Amino acid sequence: MSSSTLDSMINHSKVDKYTHHDYYGIDELLTEDHLLARDAVRDWVKQEVSPIIEAYSEKAECPTHLFKGLAEIGAYGPSLPTKYGGGGMDEIAYGIIMQELERGDSGIRSMASVQGSLVMYPIYRYASEEQKMKYLPKLGSGEFIGCFGLTEPDHGSNPSGMVTNIKDDGDAYILNGAKMWITNSPVADVAVVWAKDEEGKIRGMVVEKGWKGFSAPEIHGKLSLRASITGELVFEDVRVPKENVFPEIKGLKGPLSCLSKARYGISWGAIGAALDCYDSALRYSQERIQFGKPIGQFQLTQKKLAEMITEITKAQLLAWRLGSLANEGKASPSQISMAKRNNVAMALDIAREARQIHGGMGITNEYPCMRHMMNLETVLTYEGTHDIHLLITGYDVTGLNAFS
Ligand code: TGC
Ligand code: FAD
Numbered sequence: 001m002s003s004s005t006l007d008s009m010i011n012h013s014k015v016d017k018y019t020h021h022d023y024y025g026i027d028e029l030l031t032e033d034h035l036l037a038r039d040a041v042r043d044w045v046k047q048e049v050s051p052i053i054e055a056y057s058e059k060a061e062c063p064t065h066l067f068k069g070l071a072e073i074g075a076y077g078p079s080l081p082t083k084y085g086g087g088g089m090d091e092i093a094y095g096i097i098m099q100e101l102e103r104g105d106s107g108i109r110s111m112a113s114v115q116g117s118l119v120m121y122p123i124y125r126y127a128s129e130e131q132k133m134k135y136l137p138k139l140g141s142g143e144f145i146g147c148f149g150l151t152e153p154d155h156g157s158n159p160s161g162m163v164t165n166i167k168d169d170g171d172a173y174i175l176n177g178a179k180m181w182i183t184n185s186p187v188a189d190v191a192v193v194w195a196k197d198e199e200g201k202i203r204g205m206v207v208e209k210g211w212k213g214f215s216a217p218e219i220h221g222k223l224s225l226r227a228s229i230t231g232e233l234v235f236e237d238v239r240v241p242k243e244n245v246f247p248e249i250k251g252l253k254g255p256l257s258c259l260s261k262a263r264y265g266i267s268w269g270a271i272g273a274a275l276d277c278y279d280s281a282l283r284y285s286q287e288r289i290q291f292g293k294p295i296g297q298f299q300l301t302q303k304k305l306a307e308m309i310t311e312i313t314k315a316q317l318l319a320w321r322l323g324s325l326a327n328e329g330k331a332s333p334s335q336i337s338m339a340k341r342n343n344v345a346m347a348l349d350i351a352r353e354a355r356q357i358h359g360g361m362g363i364t365n366e367y368p369c370m371r372h373m374m375n376l377e378t379v380l381t382y383e384g385t386h387d388i389h390l391l392i393t394g395y396d397v398t399g400l401n402a403f404s
Contacts, residue, residue, distance in 0.1 A: 021275055021278065021279065024317065026317070037089065038099075041073055045108075049108055053108070053368075053371070054368075062111075062227055062228060064187055064229075067111065070108075071140065074087040074097070075115075075116065076116040076120060077115075077116035077117070077121065078094040080121065084124045085120060090323075092324070098266070099268045099269055099271050099275075102270065105371070107225045107375060108227065109265075110184075111183075111228065113265050114147060114183045114184055115139060115146055117258060118146075118192065118259075119192050121258050122192050122254070125257070125258075126248065127246055144190055145188045146189070147188040148191070148255075148258070149191050149192065150255045151182070152179055160202070162194065163196075164177025164195040164235065165177060166205070171242055172239045173239075173245060174237055174238070174239060175195060175238040178233065179233035182231055184228075184231075185230070187229055188216065189208065190208055190209065191214075193205055204246040204249060205240050205246065207235070214235055216232065217232050224377045225374075226374070256333070263339075263340040264331065264336050266340050266383055267336065267340045270344045271312060273379075274346060280358070280368055281305065281357040282296075285301050308350050312350070314346075315342065315347075318339050322336065322339045332396075337389040344379050345380065347372070352373055
């Protein structure tokens with residue numbers, strides 16, 4: 001997109017919004033580094049995302065020019081070591097960066113979640129040293145864009161049923177199959193792909209754009225996450241050099257360990273979307289006059305706002321405690337599931353309530369609530385659906401597995 005077209009899409013009146021809402025003084029639990037990271041990302045979102053996001057969302061176009069900027073603010077792998085392209089910070093810093101990105105838009109947070117947690121993290125954790133040095137610095141700097149292929153057309157919630165497969169062919173494996181609903185795939189330079197080997201074990205590998213037999217067509221018609229680009233991955237006898245296949249990790253725990261990392265980030269990210277809706281609704285309730293008084297003076301509006309800030313505060317405390325556990329290496333997958341499920345559902349409820357407070361104006365793109373609401377329908381579904389996370393908690397507390 002040319003810079004003049006981009007300039008015409010900028011809504012300058014949106015540059016100065018956002019009030020800081022910290023009802024329980026959670027800032028006091030954060031370090032100077034956390035606050036610096038948060039404020040830097042918040043400012044970047046105000047300048048680069050908020051003024052353009054409604055226009056990109058309306059056109060269902062991904063603002064791909066932001067991939068570089070996200071790298072510059074350290075949004076890719078904030079808690080990965082700097083040697084491997086990450087930010088060298090802790091898990092709370094990672095979470096709070098996701099929160100500020102999703103205050104702008106869930107699709108922008110997705111761009112960063114996929115790159116950092118679903119592409120850089122598996123390469124960092126499972127690839128050979130040579131492969132790490134080949135891919136990670138380029139991914140960390142935004143020179144390469146990555147995507148993560150787990151879901152298939154017939155295997156979403158149950159990835160262990162996947163049919164994408166690799167067969168040994170001397171110095172390479174031959175990859176066949178298809179992946180569906182893959183964030184960033186049409187613009188990705190590399191894809192982390194999960195496929196079954198000849199023993200039926202799930203293996204991970206890095207596949208590069210341009211390899212013969214590999215294509216990534218875009219999926220159109222999304223009414224949610226419209227500023228994020230989504231596609232398929234199609235593999236027809238793709239030759240994957242053996243060094244590109246992760247040597248040790250076998251089984252579903254490979255991709256699920258990456259999902260734990262990304263789901264953790266979403267549990268913080270969703271708070272950002274909720275805060276943006278709450279912020280907008282609070283302002284509107286103080287400015288909009290009906291029956292001779294601000295609508296915020298009506299008890300029913302106050303009930304909505306009071307419940308919103310209560311739920312946001314509970315979600316912030318859950319995320320902060322989960323972050324502390326993650327910093328100690330003690331956050332379990334089921335604790336992460338609880339936070340992802342609770343915080344995304346909380347944000348979706350708040351987006352709906354905030355939309356109501358804006359009355360008819362709430363359905364327009366003058367206000368962010370409807371866009372967040374539509375986005376959050378995806379967030380509720382990807383990285384494990386709302387009900388799958390409930391069943392993970394159910395298994396954890398009963399010891400009885402609903403999936404087997
Ligand atoms: P199950 O037998 O429970 O587990 C298989 C093995 O994995 C281990 N494990 C985990 N390891 C690390 N982290 C986790 N979170 C783990 N959860 C389980 C487990 O201990 C076991 O290990 P081992 O050594 O015994 O082999 O597997 P199952 O087949 O019964 O499935 C369980 C279930 C349903 C919970 C799982 O399949 C699941 O989570 N399904 C949801 C699928 C999902 O979340 N897909 C997401 C696709 S990626 C995406 O949506 C990206 S969106 C990106 C964006 O734009 O932001
Ligand atoms: P299904 O698994 O078919 O589920 C349909 C319904 O059945 C859901 O309500 C589900 O909760 C319910 N259900 C399924 N099993 C059970 C059960 N055992 N008990 C009770 N209810 C059940 N995937 C990737 O790999 N990489 C990506 O980058 C990626 N990005 C995405 C981006 C977008 C915009 C979207 C929409 C999805 C993305 N996904 C990605 C895929 C996403 O993870 C899946 O959509 C999700 O895991 C659900 O799978 P499904 O859509 O096949 O639904």
